[in-house]
Amino acid sequence: MEKFAVKTSKQLEFVDITSSVQAIVLKSGILSGMCTVFVPHTTAGITINENADPSVRADIIKELDKIVPHDDGYAHAEGNSAAHIKASMMGFSQNIIIDAGNLALGTWQGIYFAEFDGPRTRKVFVKIIKD
Numbered sequence: 001m002e003k004f005a006v007k008t009s010k011q012l013e014f015v016d017i018t019s020s021v022q023a024i025v026l027k028s029g030i031l032s033g034m035c036t037v038f039v040p041h042t043t044a045g046i047t048i049n050e051n052a053d054p055s056v057r058a059d060i061i062k063e064l065d066k067i068v069p070h071d072d073g074y075a076h077a078e079g080n081s082a083a084h085i086k087a088s089m090m091g092f093s094q095n096i097i098i099d100a101g102n103l104a105l106g107t108w109q110g111i112y113f114a115e116f117d118g119p120r121t122r123k124v125f126v127k128i129i130k131d
């Protein structure tokens with residue numbers, strides 16, 4: 001398993017980690033297989049979405065924040081329930097096919113670390129399985 005750190009600078013933020021994951025795939029030398037990207041946190045997630053227009057990420061964050069506002073009479077005493085809920089909505093891992101030594105992402109797809117309780121330094125785990 002490979003690991004890398006992601007430093008976030010806002011409370012809610014999507015960080016493009018595609019190049020970091022791709023570098024791990026290239027280093028592995030594996031041409032065909034599966035790549036799992038996993039976040040070992042409860043208030044951050046992983047998603048795949050558009051990498052061209054940054055306003056797409058901003059819209060996703062804005063709408064998630066409308067569905068799950070920061071304050072809404074939550075029971076969890078730590079005060080970050082909204083972050084836990086948003087992280088579960090995104091999920092904690094993504095699987096990406098490796099084909100010809102590259103991530104088989106669509107032209108407009110990027111892999112995003114989704115921060116919901118930043119700023120913090122976070123961890124991302126990557127596991128590559130050869131087929």
Ligand code: ZN
Pocket residue numbers: 076078079080081084
């Ligand atoms: Zn909490």
